[in-house]
Amino acid sequence: APEVPLGCSGKTIPAIGLGTVADPRVDAETTKAAVLEAIKAGYRHFDTAFAYGSEQPLGEAIAEALSLGLVKSRDEFFITTKLWCTFAERDQIVSAIKMSLKNLKLDYIDMYLIHLPLRLTQQMTKTPVPKEAIKPLDTESVWDAMEECQNLGLTKGIGVSNFSCKMLAHLLSFAKIPPAVNQVELNPFWRQKKLREFCKEKGIHITAYSPLGANGTRWGDNRIVGCDVLNEIAKAKGKTTAQVSLRWVYEQGASMIPKSFNKERMRQNLDIFDWCLTEEESHKINQLPQRKGSTLTSIFGPHDFLLEIEAELEQDS
Numbered sequence: 001a002p003e004v005p006l007g008c009s010g011k012t013i014p015a016i017g018l019g020t021v022a023d024p025r026v027d028a029e030t031t032k033a034a035v036l037e038a039i040k041a042g043y044r045h046f047d048t049a050f051a052y053g054s055e056q057p058l059g060e061a062i063a064e065a066l067s068l069g070l071v072k073s074r075d076e077f078f079i080t081t082k083l084w085c086t087f088a089e090r091d092q093i094v095s096a097i098k099m100s101l102k103n104l105k106l107d108y109i110d111m112y113l114i115h116l117p118l119r120l121t122q123q124m125t126k127t128p129v130p131k132e133a134i135k136p137l138d139t140e141s142v143w144d145a146m147e148e149c150q151n152l153g154l155t156k157g158i159g160v161s162n163f164s165c166k167m168l169a170h171l172l173s174f175a176k177i178p179p180a181v182n183q184v185e186l187n188p189f190w191r192q193k194k195l196r197e198f199c200k201e202k203g204i205h206i207t208a209y210s211p212l213g214a215n216g217t218r219w220g221d222n223r224i225v226g227c228d229v230l231n232e233i234a235k236a237k238g239k240t241t242a243q244v245s246l247r248w249v250y251e252q253g254a255s256m257i258p259k260s261f262n263k264e265r266m267r268q269n270l271d272i273f274d275w276c277l278t279e280e281e282s283h284k285i286n287q288l289p290q291r292k293g294s295t296l297t298s299i300f301g302p303h304d305f306l307l308e309i310e311a312e313l314e315q316d317s
């Protein structure tokens with residue numbers, strides 16, 4: 001995949017990475033095998049998170065790819081992982097990133113993100129999570145520790161995920177190192193126009209998760225792969241509906257992390273760079289109804305505080 005500029009940092013990020021959040025029933029061996037297959041197909045950017053449980057198999061696959069000589073050096077990879085909400089406190093963050101580094105068998109991460117704009121005071125053992133376990137994020141002290149992670153060389157870059165324009169503006173008001181990335185849901189059905197414009201102006205790169213609407217997962221559906229408008233465009237171009245969705249995301253300047261553990265589909269998802277959407281096709285896509293897929297309340301429970309965050313996030317699309 002080509003590299004795209006990483007905001008105003010002067011660095012770049014591969015436009016397509018492999019998402020590794022999978023159904024909990026997927027075992028580590030399957031994840032490791034899928035990552036090795038992806039490396040063979042040309043993927044160098046991988047997205048994981050402490051909370052996904054995929055750091056370890058991803059780390060094993062990277063180590064194996066290096067020892068087999070499939071990839072010459074660690075520097076060729078771009079690895080993103082995320083600080084989970086239970087560690088989102090000033091004095092826990094350096095040890096949290098070290099735990100992720102250990103899982104990944106790496107000595108640095110390329111991009112370390114705050115996973116969600118909230119803190120949990122206890123492990124998630126059941127859902128809904130009790131209301132009193134969900135706390136607002138003390139963004140200023142958390143970001144100070146994220147900056148420390150970068151200054152210590154534990155990560156090359158730091159950023160956030162699921163942040164609204166308002167949250168980003170607050171963060172920028174005290175950040176010594178501005179966030180390089182905001183990773184958010186972005187696809188033809190959740191276009192985030194306001195957020196994209198804000199991030200462009202501030203030099204914050206957007207990485208799109210659920211670029212295919214997370215079809216087949218507990219948190220996604222077939223609104224993209226089953227969309228008539230996208231199907232028609234795909235048919236006319238001799239492409240798949242998934243490719244049309246990914247191409248639309250690419251044309252917005254974002255990088256993206258489609259998840260596929262299927263060899264043919266992971267190759268198909270890389271094949272979006274030698275054609276483009278016409279103005280008319282983009283116009284049709286930009287008229288599609290808006291509906292967010294994953295929500296905080298579906299993950300943690302229907303709590304008022306989460307509904308407030310969701311309402312704020314929805315204003316950006």
Ligand code: A2P
Pocket residue numbers: 019209210211212213214215216217225240242243257258259260261262265266268269
């Ligand atoms: P699979 O792993 O069997 O390929 P998202 O990236 O939006 O989270 O969506 C991921 C879901 O979309 C997965 O269930 C994945 O299934 C499926 N998927 C990935 N690539 C394609 C594709 N090219 N065509 C159809 N479905 C795809």
